[in-house]
Amino acid sequence: MDVARVLMVAPVRDIEVAVTWYERLLGRPADTRPMPSLADWHLTPGGWLQVFEGPEHAGTTLLNLEVPSLDKALSELNTRGLTTTPVQQGGKTTRIASLQDPDGNRVTLLENPVT
8 A cells, every 4th residue: 555645633623723823833824724624734745734623523632743853842832832741751762742732632742863
């Protein structure tokens, strides 16, 4: 099986509140808003994040974002008013920190390998 794209999907209660939060998280507006209840961020050539209004499933998602430098990412988030859990060691070479969107979907930032 060939896979062309991987989509992370986060259901939320209020799309506009969520879009504002994810814009702060990612430091930029959504790449597309194909319909009023959906926003897409194209994070890598084959990896997208979709946020959609789905109140019945809001708060149930775990999103993992690998970043080249966790310290730099945390500093950027801090300047945008977002804070994470304390950095933890995840295995031998991975560092992680997480935060939650307004609906409780957990976003974990991970750096692997530690530099």
